[in-house]
Amino acid sequence: MSLSLGFSLSCSLICRCCRNLIDSERQREAAVTAMLFGATRYAVCPSCKQEVPREQWDRAYKARWRRAVKRKQTQKERGT
Numbered sequence: 001m002s003l004s005l006g007f008s009l010s011c012s013l014i015c016r017c018c019r020n021l022i023d024s025e026r027q028r029e030a031a032v033t034a035m036l037f038g039a040t041r042y043a044v045c046p047s048c049k050q051e052v053p054r055e056q057w058d059r060a061y062k063a064r065w066r067r068a069v070k071r072k073q074t075q076k077e078r079g080t
């Protein structure tokens, strides 16, 4: 009970993939950066489209990143 209360009290969203705060202004910035530099592996979170600093690229993040990208590709192929 106390666990779900803690989550609902937080007004900011945390991305499930990169664990960063989801912030719409940063999202726009990251989208532009991604276009300029091309799709750099791990540099942009596939879930929230935000830039992810290199120091956050640990093994767990990379695993989540690959899973998220795979999921997106599968969704595209199925057309759902």
Ligand SMILES: [Zn+2]
Pocket (backbone or CB within 6 Å): 015, 016, 017, 018, 019, 020, 045, 046, 047, 048, 049, 050
């Ligand atoms: Zn993210």
